[in-house]
Amino acid sequence: MSLETLMNIVSIDEKCENEDTFEMISYFNDIAGNDLFSFISFQSIGYEEDRFNKLIKILKEHDYVTEYFSYECELYEATELSENLPFYCEYCNKEVCIPDIHHIITLSYILSESFSAEINDYRVNLRTKYIHKDFLINFNNLKKDKNNIVPFLGSGISTPFRLPNWKKMFLDMSEYVIEEEQTYYKNLVEKGEFFKAITFMLKGHSRSFSTEKQIQQHIARLFSSPNLAIDEKSHNMMDIANINCEFFLTSNYDSILNEFITRPHPNPLCINDIEDVPSFFRERKKRVVHIHGIIDRPSTMIVTEENYNDLYNNVEFMNRLKAIFSHKKLVFIGFSFDDAFFSEFYRNIIASLGGEHYLIAANVHPFSSDEFNNNNLKTISLNLPINYSGQEYVNALRFVLQDLYK
Numbered sequence: 174m175s176l177e178t179l180m181n182i183v184s185i186d187e188k189c190e191n192e193d194t195f196e197m198i199s200y201f202n203d204i205a206g207n208d209l210f211s212f213i214s215f216q217s218i219g220y221e222e223d224r225f226n227k228l229i230k231i232l233k234e235h236d237y238v239t240e241y242f243s244y245e246c247e248l249y250e251a252t253e254l255s256e257n258l259p260f261y262c263e264y265c266n267k268e269v270c271i272p273d274i275h276h277i278i279t280l281s282y283i284l285s286e287s288f289s290a291e292i293n294d295y296r297v298n299l300r301t302k303y304i305h306k307d308f309l310i311n312f313n314n315l316k317k318d319k320n321n322i323v324p325f326l327g328s329g330i331s332t333p334f335r336l337p338n339w340k341k342m343f344l345d346m347s348e349y350v351i352e353e354e355q356t357y358y359k360n361l362v363e364k365g366e367f368f369k370a371i372t373f374m375l376k377g378h379s380r381s382f383s384t385e386k387q388i389q390q391h392i393a394r395l396f397s398s399p400n401l402a403i404d405e406k407s408h409n410m411m412d413i414a415n416i417n418c419e420f421f422l423t424s425n426y427d428s429i430l431n432e433f434i435t436r437p438h439p440n441p442l443c444i445n446d447i448e449d450v451p452s453f454f455r456e457r458k459k460r461v462v463h464i465h466g467i468i469d470r471p472s473t474m475i476v477t478e479e480n481y482n483d484l485y486n487n488v489e490f491m492n493r494l495k496a497i498f499s500h501k502k503l504v505f506i507g508f509s510f511d512d513a514f515f516s517e518f519y520r521n522i523i524a525s526l527g528g529e530h531y532l533i534a535a536n537v538h539p540f541s542s543d544e545f546n547n548n549n550l551k552t553i554s555l556n557l558p559i560n561y562s563g564q565e566y567v568n569a570l571r572f573v574l575q576d577l578y579k
């Protein structure tokens with residue numbers, strides 16, 4: 174019997190997709206490991222007994238697991254294993270059977286070696302399915318760096334919660350620009366000059382907005398009601414929260430990620446809230462650090478070209494950011510680098526500090542990846558259909574983030 178057959182049976186049983194089944198089975202394999210295990214190790218992580226027994230039954234039928242009776246002799250305080258019942262205790266010579274007053278009997282299991290080998294083969298296949306072959310080497314290097322990474326998160330991770338996509342949000346705001354200047358405004362947005370577009374709007378080209386505070390409040394409203402009730406398979410927040418890192422950086426205003434970090438949720442920070450960078454690195458609270466402000470504090474939100482220039486000319490801000498860029502490998506996720514200001518900042522920081530970072534993005538064109546590479550940004554291109562759905566992106570990203578630690 175092959176792993177494929179087993180997965181088909183489990184998929185039908187659990188009414189789930191093949192890849193969810195693989196995730197479930199490989200998780201089971203991670204918990205069980207190569208040693209003797211019993212339900213107790215699964216109970217402690219919240220596994221239900223019925224589910225455990227069902228899976229064990231299927232694994233047994235496929236010879237992927239051997240069942241043992243592990244028994245403790247109360248008279249001699251010793252533990253032994255046997256494949257069959259009844260038999261005679263090695264210590265007290267009494268018969269071991271069910272029910273038994275002198276022995277505590279626990280059903281225990283050992284997974285076969287071929288099981289983890291087949292799981293590994295299956296994972297390698299999925300890896301080549303999800304990551305374009307030319308980029309596997311970058312992924313393997315990221316794996317080597319996995320204990321020194323800081324995820325840098327963009328708006329792509331929040332869109333499943335029905336929050337605006339960064340570029341689209343600025344485009345939608347064109348309706349507040351007076352009619353004869355809308356084309357000019359939209360052109361700025363198309364070029365990635367988002368903050369410049371807002372500055373342009375505020376210079377007398379809108380009858381609705383004339384101050385940066387109004388823009389901050391408008392954007393804060395757009396981001397104020399994420400739909401947090403969506404299915405956990407339809408977004409990547411848990412996968413991101415599980416990344417082994419000291420903290421997260423984000424240019425997002427929303428603080429959804431914070432909801433998914435193990436309770437008690439640490440307070441999200443703006444970068445200038447960090448008082449002492451070295452002790453912040455050691456803190457390991459998985460805080461989310463916002464570089465462009467947080468919606469709960471609208472006045473911190475960077476929305477105009479002037480805000481942006483002030484921030485990036487702020488010595489303390491730049492020193493903190495440079496400390497992070499020079500000590501950590503950043504992994505850009507949900508980021509498209511279509512923000513001209515940020516791209517320029519990134520190029521400048523690399524020119525002055527050097528260092529290599531990573532970008533995980535869907536269907537990156539070789540031309541773009543060469544350009545990223547010129548700026549020491551190593552691309553991991555997710556291999557997706559041309560008109561991929563949000564869910565396809567989420568699935569591929571989930572696999573890659575989990576695969577980092579396998």
Ligand SMILES: [Zn+2]
Binds near residue numbers: 246248266275276
């Ligand atoms: Zn005994």
